Amino acid sequence: MDDTAVMLARVQFALTIGFHYIYPPLSIGLGIFLVAVEGIYLKTKNPLWKQVARFWTKVFALTFAIGVATGLVMEFEFGTNWAAYSRYVGDVFGSALAAEGIFAFFLESGFLALLVFGWDKVGPKLHYFSTIMVCLGAHFSAVWIVVANSWMHTPAGHHIVQGPNGMRAEITDFWALVFNPSSMDRLSHVLVGAWMAGAFLVLSISAWYLLKHKHEAFARASLKVGLIFAVIASLLQLVTGHASANGVAKHQPAKFAAMEGHYPVSAPADLTIVGWVDEQHQTVQGLTIPGGTSVLLHQDFTTPVTGLNAIPMDERPPVQITFQAYHAMIGIGMSLIGLSLLALFLWWRGRLESSRWMLWLLVFAVLGPQFANQLGWMAAEIGRQPWIVQGLMKTRDAVSPNVNSGQILFSLGLFTVVYTGLFAVFIYLLNDKIHHGPDPEDAHGPLVKLPQKITDALSGHRAEG
Amino acid sequence: MDLNTTWFILVAVLLAGYAILDGFDLGVGILHLFIKGDNERRLAINAIGPVWDGNVVWLVTGGGALFAAFPEVYASAFSGFYTALMLLLVTLIFRAVAIEFRSKRPSAHWRQGWDIAFSVGSFGAALLMGVAFGNVAAGLPMDAQHNITGGLLGLLNPYALLVGVTTVVLFAMHGAIYLVLKTEGELQARIRGWVRPLIVWFVIFYALTTMATLLWQPHLAERMRTQPAWFLVPMLTMLAVANVPREIFHGREFRAFLSSSAAIGLLVTLIGVGLYPYVLLASNDVANSLTIINGASSQKTLWIMLVIAIIGVPLVLAYTAGIYWVFRGKVKLEKTSY
DSSP: OOHHHHHHHHHHHHHHHHHHTTHHHHHHHHHHHHHHHHHHHHHHOOHHHHHHHHHHHHHHHHHHHHHHHHHHHHHHHHHHHOHHHHHHHIIIIIHHHHHIIIIIIHHHHHHHHHHHHOTTTSOHHHHHHHHHHHHHHHHHHHHHHHHHHHHHHSOOSEEEEEETTEEEEEESOHHHHHTOTTHHHHHHHHHHHHHHHHHHHHHHHHHHHHHTTOSHHHHHHHHHHHHHHHHHHHHHHHHHHHHHHHHHHHHOHHHHHHHHTOOSSEEEOOEEEEEEEETTTTEEEEEEETTHHHHHHHSSTTOEEEOGGGSOGGGOOOHHHHHHHHHHHHHHHHHHHHHHHHHHHHHHTTOTTTOHHHHHHHHHHTHHHHHHHHHHHHHHHHTTTTEEETTTEEGGGSSOTTOOHHHHHHHHHHHHHHHHHHHHHHHHHHHHHHHHOSOHHHHSOOSSOOOHHHHHHHHHHHHHO | OOHHHHHHHHHHHHHHHHHHHHHHHHHHHHHGGGSOSHHHHHHHHHHHTTTHHHHHHHHHHHHHHHHHHOHHHHHHHHHHTHHHHHHHHHHHHHHHHHHHHGGGSOOHHHHHHHHHHHHHHHHHHHHHHHHHHHHHHHOBOBOTTOOBOSHHHHHOOHHHHHHHHHHHHHHHHHHHHHHHHHOOHHHHHHHHHHHHHHHHHHHHHHHHHHHHHHHHOGGGGHHHHHSGGGGHHHHHHHHHHHHHHHHHHTTOHHHHHHHHHHHHHHHHHHHHHHHTTEEEOBSSOGGGOEETTTTSOOHHHHHHHHHHHHHHHHHHHHHHHHHHHHTOSOOOOOTTOO
């Protein structure tokens, strides 16, 4: 297989997964937010909370629809572009993917119908049950896909044997596969990152309404719950991130060395806050704490850490991009902790709404978790190169042998055009929902149910106007 | 029954489930441009509104099950159909976006544009899936490593195109029946008028496909020749199709819909019976084919997957049925509608 085709296949996968990964984290984060606010509504019976739940349900539905459409692409691509990979690991990897379909997608998409269209068709308790099921489905889908992906980083529960058409990986222990050494660390890190994505979207739109003095009661209510989620998730991310990094150092020393820009075969490792890797001289220029990484890993300044020079040349990942993505993710994560704690403090002192600079910061902070999520995945996946499955199969051996550069170039062009349009559509619709705002009717339960004819006429009128 | 056969049946069931469920909402899309009036078009879209998303999940899960149970088949088929599948993905994305988007602005041009995207997307998806299915039924040229050779143009052979067109007509008929079930009044009367010609067209294409199959793809009829009991399947298919106009005439739309659903399920069964034990048949050299044995995962994995299916599938069927029950009855435009 020629290198161009391999590179094009990688670019296409990176583009499609990167685009897809904007949406499921929002669904997961908004899902858990919806469980909270609809729960408050059921408890307090205050129609304001119903308004909050209904507005965010619409935003949820939008992220979900694009998530499904772009997720389908991902599922096809393993076969279309990575046929050799699919043959080699299908026995192991395919099961996790199928489990995702059976346990997560059906749950999520089925109950979504009740969540979005069922407000007046089912009772409030059944509706709340649907909200919980949708949220659960979104989380389950993260569980299975992260399990499958983690197996690619720290394969376990399998053996390599002669299959019907050559060597391949087969399951020996399903639970060892599910609980492979990195899956729980990575799952918690991904889920908390998703909660941050949802919480900061809520904060952003709510802060915007407060700045514009629109829908203020609604915005205050949303902001309060969103802020609690943002603070908890941001702080929790410090814990899961630390656990993940420890796991990487233990199980994927090459990736860890690239993330930290650490070259010596075995020496205490410094901690760089910001820096630039000088790959030629094998050093990092920047703001560093000597021995800092050793402290984080081993609580000791002098414990040696495996460096890139201990790894054969042809098994080293690209260093600069892994290093930068990892450090940018941490930088954003730390800023979000600071921002959310400061916002919490201002809110507690009753000064949040008068601090317009803070509200503006919150409006734009929605981008923070999105960038951090993307950068985190880049560090994780680029850091695993040249392996597609750590230690078992290299990326260049994983592509479809019968798909040529021309075909990939065609599909890559197609996805670039379609996804650009899709992103424009998403932003347009989100903007439309923000401008439309929460429905004032939702805040007052109808005193009498209008006859169907009048409801029809009203909705017809609204659609035309 | 061995695990490999069980999984052959389960994957076929998932595909049949997908064809029955997404079949009607693709059909609604195919007919969409023939429906006149904005309110009427909104009614048609909202008739599939709460369920189309879930219907697509059957394809996702079918693909996942194929990957897990028959990874060799998944890898060969998906890489072999590369360009066709990329186009299919684009049609499905267009359709999904059009449903979400068309009613967001009142402009007639705007809505007409999205209506075309919805309809062309639905038509293209049905056609591409039919063509792919026709190629799988007929068999494809494959090398000794089970890679499909031949590219996109090889897929566009007359037999596969015939199956493609038959699929479009079948889904259009199925979608029309669904719309009759979900609408009322004048709109219903108009769509009811389309059902009969669509059935006639479907029967014509079904007959043509059957003849073409017997003439050029005799391997698909081999099992029926040796085990005539299987002839029940095409007979039941014909009866199911013939029952549709009868139920429509008596105003029993739900039973008509069940009949056309049964017909789709039986058609998938027919191909499955004809292919078994092959999953991907090599048309150049039968030794290069992928069967339920050399295309499958290990016995252990098939067993694990079966446990997952036994736990998961009843749950899926229960809440899918529940959701269709909640949204039963005629479609109305409401605040949450598209």
